[in-house]
Amino acid sequence: MxxxxxxxxxxxxxxxxxxxxxxxxxxxxxxxxxxxxxxxxxxxxxxxxxxxxxxxxxxxxxxxxxxxxxxxxxxxxxxxxxxxxxxxxxxxxxxxxxxxxxxxxxxxxxxxxxxxxxxxxxxxxxxxxxxxxxxxxxxxxxxxxxxxxxxxxxxxxxxxxxxxxxxxxxxxxxxxxxxxxxxxxxxxxxxxxxxxxxxxxxxxxxxxxxxxxxxxxxxxxxxxxxxxxxxxxxxxxxxxxxxxxxxxxxxxxxxxxxxxxxxxxxxxxxxxxxxxxxxxxxxxxxxxxxxxxxxxxxxxxxxxxxxxRRKNADNEKLCVIFNDYMNCLWGNPTTAKELPLIDAAHKAGCEYFCVDAGWYADGFWWDNVGEWLPSKERFPNGLEEVMDYIRSKGMIPGVWLEIEVMGICCPKAARVHPDWFFTRHGKKVHDRSRWQLDFRNPEVVEHANEVVDRLVRDYHVGYIKMDYNIEPGIGTELNADSVGDGLLGHERAYLAWLDSVFARYPDLVIENCSSGGMRIDYAMLSRHSIQSTSDQEDYLRYASIAANAPSGLTPEQSAIWSYPM
CATH class of the missing domain: 2.70.98.60 (alpha-galactosidase from lactobacil brevis)
Structure with a gap:
């Protein structure tokens, strides 16, 4: 031989x-x-x-x-x-x-x-x-x-x-x-x-x-x-x-x-x-x-x-983050509710404070995601008041996003071309009252950039909890040799978009969250500095997840929920 x-x-x-x-x-x-x-x-x-x-x-x-x-x-x-x-x-x-x-x-x-x-x-x-x-x-x-x-x-x-x-x-x-x-x-x-x-x-x-x-x-x-x-x-x-x-x-x-x-x-x-x-x-x-x-x-x-993975300071500092969702506000934030939480997070030594889901919706927040404009009903003096108060306490403000989707009640969804969305058999793909955006489309990338740029520029956001809560299935037939080819193209385009965001904002921390740990993979984690490990609400059941997390990702990237006792 x-x-x-x-x-x-x-x-x-x-x-x-x-x-x-x-x-x-x-x-x-x-x-x-x-x-x-x-x-x-x-x-x-x-x-x-x-x-x-x-x-x-x-x-x-x-x-x-x-x-x-x-x-x-x-x-x-x-x-x-x-x-x-x-x-x-x-x-x-x-x-x-x-x-x-x-x-x-x-x-x-x-x-x-x-x-x-x-x-x-x-x-x-x-x-x-x-x-x-x-x-x-x-x-x-x-x-x-x-x-x-x-x-x-x-x-x-x-x-x-x-x-x-x-x-x-x-x-x-x-x-x-x-x-x-x-x-x-x-x-x-x-x-x-x-x-x-x-x-x-x-x-x-x-x-x-x-x-x-x-x-x-x-x-x-x-x-x-x-x-x-x-x-x-x-x-x-x-x-x-x-x-x-x-x-x-x-x-x-x-x-x-x-x-x-x-x-x-x-x-x-x-x-x-x-x-x-x-x-x-x-x-x-x-x-x-x-x-x-x-x-x-x-x-x-x-x-x-x-x-x-991408070199970043966040994996060296290992900051403490307060998020207002789990076992707390559950997607119902208001100025009146946030201010005392900010005080408590500051007192506890937190370094980031994240306003989670609902900040953009007057009422039910699930199916109108996509435009990402603050609710005046929830924040009468504007979201700036809450973000500035977080900064005044020496913490970095953050918000929740689900940038890859638009809800079926999102006003902007009715104004954009149908080729913004995944399509199969000539129909837009629905899942859990959302539509999947296709990041191969330059207009979708422009929309996503406008949202992130506005949050960083106008609200001084330094942390984004990037969530993803649907499963659009096998892919999209638009501009593709097969539906799987369309899906692969979208996924690679989304990674390229993430790379461009980190290039513009190298200090921005973006948490990888997909209903907790539904995308714990090193295409995502070679970019993101932090990963949500679970949506588990019971701290006793969380124990095995936390113990096994270092096998799925590096320990310093593992975000583990801490619960009030």
Missing amino acids: DLIQIDENGLHLVFEKTEDFGCKLLHFSALPFDERSLLHVHDRETGGLRLNTERYNLLEIMISGQNRPGERHGNKYISTSPGDRMKLVYFADKHNEFGRKLEIHMEDKTCGIETISHMQFYNGVQAVRCWTDVKNVGTEPQGLEYVSSFALTGIEKEGMLSTDDKMRVWYPHNGWQREMQWESYTFPQLGLARCQPEEIQRSSKVIGATNIGNWSTKEYLPMGLLENTETGSNLFWQIEHNGSWHWEISDQMGNFYIQLSGPTETESHWWKNLQPGETFTTVPVCVGSTLGKFDDAMGELTKYRRMI
Whole structure:
């Protein structure tokens, strides 16, 4: 075998250049590559043992109209085409300000595509950031149905025991008021027990997790850990995306694999018609490995998260914030109610004071969000009076926003063009009496900028609790190849808008809140300095959420509610 061995930051990677110019990823682990300690399968023809690397594809990519001759059993993203026939062009080994970086260039001349698999190391961290570029260098459009950000076969090969006995997969269940609840399972407990001779093991069962829609963590956090109890090694990962994502573990031809990606056609209605000359880039993912227990892996992931996030003073100061919503005003603020709370927050030593929902509505505040003009009924002398009083007490004022939506009773919603909103089957998408704004539309971005600029300029706001309380589903059909393509475009446009806000106002603190913890992902948290961990109202039930929070995000980004006793 013609091998390329990479040893960096305690990680050991091995690539194989095959005789037919393929490129395989044979090994990714905190353990060195040692064939003597690997679980081989019996070769029926020779009666010996072999490490069958035929299916160890570095990249899986599926293009519409291409045959999949290999056996995959069901919806698994293996034996993809042209994934199975990608050829190595060159292997680049570089260094940049973060650390070492690998770029593996491959091509498929049949479809006329070129790909680059990126692997960015970070100095002193046992984790790598991975993503894939796909460029159409041909003359015809090519329909992308699936592109992996990371693919690794042979996840069970270290040690000699059966996968039934040594492999455990950990992943965090997530839900409203019950965030970050980790569970671990053996493969048989999830239905992926050995069912055939080792050399042909290939079932139709897939284990993993998927998110569909704009609430990126409504059922699971986009992360997990695979533990080998025999060798004491593990593989951990996170998908860094604020929308649809997918990871899966399954078997093929005697081996087990893991694959990480953003949106897919089968799960999330994503399909991209890649035009000649156009490049598509997958969502980034993090993959790492350590020797030791769960906490060792989370420690490396914490170091990595600190490396990739936006540098800001807020994560160093760790200020105390008073928010008037939970177990307090519950979205019914007035000047008369706020002033004594401001006095009490000042006395308690708070450094920020946030006026939560309702400040813009005379009555019911839920379905008229979107214009963000202060209620004169609630604040007879203007919102400025409350904001100035907060400043006079030495605190920084803040307000609640839900900038990505407009309520069905919002006056401005009737004045704007329908292409401001998500649309499916020719109709605007409703959820909980709100419409989803599409941040691919420059007029929507202009509207969002006007709101933030006005709050900072006129009311001297230094803190925004940015909430998000709907799930608009699979996406939008407007100006998109598929509804999932529209959703992905919106999500990336929203991140670009966030970047522009922080560039204008580097000291502005924007809390990431989505009904509490419905978007705990590192697309958002690489920008935001603080994350709402839950809407949980019961401090006894909050205990497990608070304890598990450092696994989902860095401790200094975790906003934990404190309750009056």
